[in-house]
Amino acid sequence: MSEIDYVTRVLNSPLEVSAQAWNALLAREPDPSPFMRHEYLAALHASGSATAAAGWQAQFVTLWQGSTLQAACPMYLKNHSYGEYVFDWAWANAYAQHGLDYYPKALVAVPFTPVPGARLLARDDAARAALVRALLAHTREEGLSSLHLLFAQPRDLAACEAAGMMLRHTVQFHWMNEDLAGEQFADFDHFLASLQQEKRKKIRQERRKVHGAGVAFRWSRGDGIASADWDFFYRCYERTYLEHGNAPYLSRDFFQRMARSMPQHWLLFVAEREGRPIASSLIAIDDASRVAYGRYWGALERVDCLHFEACYYQPLDWCIAHGFTRFEGGAQGEHKMARALLPVKTSSAHWLAHPAFAEAVERFLEREGQGVGEYLDHLALRNPFRAAPAA
Numbered sequence: 001m002s003e004i005d006y007v008t009r010v011l012n013s014p015l016e017v018s019a020q021a022w023n024a025l026l027a028r029e030p031d032p033s034p035f036m037r038h039e040y041l042a043a044l045h046a047s048g049s050a051t052a053a054a055g056w057q058a059q060f061v062t063l064w065q066g067s068t069l070q071a072a073c074p075m076y077l078k079n080h081s082y083g084e085y086v087f088d089w090a091w092a093n094a095y096a097q098h099g100l101d102y103y104p105k106a107l108v109a110v111p112f113t114p115v116p117g118a119r120l121l122a123r124d125d126a127a128r129a130a131l132v133r134a135l136l137a138h139t140r141e142e143g144l145s146s147l148h149l150l151f152a153q154p155r156d157l158a159a160c161e162a163a164g165m166m167l168r169h170t171v172q173f174h175w176m177n178e179d180l181a182g183e184q185f186a187d188f189d190h191f192l193a194s195l196q197q198e199k200r201k202k203i204r205q206e207r208r209k210v211h212g213a214g215v216a217f218r219w220s221r222g223d224g225i226a227s228a229d230w231d232f233f234y235r236c237y238e239r240t241y242l243e244h245g246n247a248p249y250l251s252r253d254f255f256q257r258m259a260r261s262m263p264q265h266w267l268l269f270v271a272e273r274e275g276r277p278i279a280s281s282l283i284a285i286d287d288a289s290r291v292a293y294g295r296y297w298g299a300l301e302r303v304d305c306l307h308f309e310a311c312y313y314q315p316l317d318w319c320i321a322h323g324f325t326r327f328e329g330g331a332q333g334e335h336k337m338a339r340a341l342l343p344v345k346t347s348s349a350h351w352l353a354h355p356a357f358a359e360a361v362e363r364f365l366e367r368e369g370q371g372v373g374e375y376l377d378h379l380a381l382r383n384p385f386r387a388a389p390a391a
Contacts, residue, residue, distance in 0.1 A: 006063040006070060006127070008134045013058050014041040014074065021069040022121070029118035031153050033293070034265040034286050035110045036118055041074055043257035049250045050111035055080045057104075061134055063127060071122035071131040074110065077144070079103045083249055085114035085331040086150045086170060086348050091361060095145065100354065102146070106139045109150040112249045114331040115293055116172070116346045119149055120156045128155065132163045136351060149349040160349035166358075168348045168365050169372045171379075173334075173341035175327040177319055180386065184325070188317045191340070199338060199384040206305040207313055213303045214273045217314050221285075222263040229268055230259055233280045236298025250296075267292070269314045271299070271306060278303070281310040283318075290325045292318075312339045334379070343379045345372065 011017055019038035026032045034040060043049075050056035057077040063070045080103065081088055095102035108119050122128035139147040149160055161167060177184045185191040192200045220229060234252045241248040258266060265286060271279040279299035285292045297311050312329070316339075319327050329341045337343070350365075352358040 005065055006130050006134075007065070008138075009062045009064060010075075010138060011058070011060040011062060014038060014045050014060055017060065017062060017069065017072065022072060025069060025072060025121035025123065026118065028123065029121060029153065030155075031117045031289070033115050033117035033289075033291075034262065034284055035113045035115050035293075036074075036121070037262065039261040040258075041110070043254050043261065044111055044250075047251045047254035047257055049254045050076070050083075052077075055082065056111055059106075059138070061131065061138060063122075063131055063134060071120065071127040073108050073120050073131060073135070075135065075138075076107045076109070076111070077104045077142075078107045083112040084109060084148075084150060086148070086168065088148070088350075091146075091352075091357075094360075095354075095357065100145070100357075104144055106135070106142075106144050106147045107150070108135065108148065114151055114172070114346075115328060116151045117153055118156065119152045120159060125155070125159070128159045129162065132159045132165075136163060136165075139351070140353065145353055147351040151346055152349060157347050157349055163351075165349040165351045166362050166365055167369075168350055169369055170331070170346050170348070171343050171372060171375065172331055172346050173329045173336035174344045175316060175319075175329065175339075175341045177323075177325045177327075184323065185320045188313075188320060191316065191320060194386060195340060195384050196386055199340070202338060203313065206308050209305045210303060210309040213306075215271050215278070215303055215306065215309075216273075217269055217271050217309070219267060219269045219314070219318060221267045222265075225259065225263070225266060225268050227259075229270060229277075229280075230255055232270065232277050233268060233282055233296075233298075236280045236300060237282070237296050238298070239300060240298035267315075267318065269310055269318075271303075271310055273301070273303075279306055279310055281314070283315050285324070290323060292324050292327045294327065294329045308339065312336070312341075316340075337379065337382060337384055340384050342383070343376055345376060 022038040026036050059075050061075050062072040092102040120128050120131050179194050238248050265284055267283040267285050269281045270277050278301040281297035282295050283292050284295050294311055329336045352361055
């Protein structure tokens with residue numbers, strides 16, 4: 001199919017495209033995370049969490065052949081770099097120091113969601129390549145400083161690199177439900193037995209501290225999450241942001257929409273002491289891929305090691321019990337390695353309109369990429385698992 005066969009339409013809202021058509025494209029991808037579902041993106045928009053007023057002006061780029069959606073992606077015009085987790089503040093500062101405008105910029109990403117996966121939804125590789133060309137053309141036509149595609153899957157990155165975009169790499173930490181023999185863990189003790197003695201001892205100590213403080217957990221899933229529990233979770237989530245001096249990115253209305261439109265993708269842990277809820281963590285889950293995603297947490301009372309229990313040990317225990325194969329712990333945090341989450345390289349793609357800055361960023365990314373490689377080598381030496389027995 002030649003490029004002339006496509007009609008490009010730029011939409012000011014995800015609500016302007018059919019949920020069925022969008023999700024059908026997503027279902028064709030090898031890693032269709034729930035965060036790229038139409039319902040999730042629509043909830044971000046309709047709740048006011050990711051709108052122009054918040055610095056996320058939707059300009060979803062879609063390619064059509066007749067009435068058939070051939071390719072699509074969530075693109076936003078950004079006048080800041082908050083909520084992205086691939087940091088380009090230094091690039092923005094360099095532009096400002098030279099009297100140039102870095103904002104607005106074009107961003108292909110899921111707002112506030114550093115989860116790797118499909119970003120360029122397409123019926124085939126030709127449509128994907130055409131979508132990248134359409135993104136670059138739109139960026140130029142609008143006079144934007146740059147185009148950024150974050151936490152993308154390999155086929156997206158290949159299409160971007162073929163179009164001349166630069167790749168950037170970062171590190172996340174993911175847990176795999178797999179013992180030394182390649183089998184899934186039978187239970188949490190089986191998982192602990194796979195760790196080095198020092199790490200195993202530390203985790204048991206941390207769990208005992210929480211239990212000794214009189215804290216117990218319960219979990220609920222999907223439609224089983226009561227409205228009162230959603231309300232309590234949001235109190236915890238909001239408190240965490242406010243304690244750090246920021247308003248929360250996501251509104252209560254966003255989570256209300258999640259409970260209504262995507263309940264099957266949510267798992268809530270609530271910590272209780274003396275019958276009172278004191279903390280919670282919300283995990284995203286996907287039954288089809290058997291993957292869980294650590295997302296949000298908060299506490300109304302302080303208990304030593306409660307964060308580790310709520311955000312790692314309870315979810316990992318649940319994943320083992322329910323046969324989930326991977327738990328993604330999110331962006332950053334070397335401390336996650338002590339909880340058996342291992343480093344994974346994630347990638348993004350970037351294009352800058354200014355030739356001199358593009359050349360400078362390319363040199364920077366080459367040095368940074370070497371540093372990321374060395375960092376991964378360093379982390380590999382700190383693997384928390386026991387060595388496999390000699391053959």
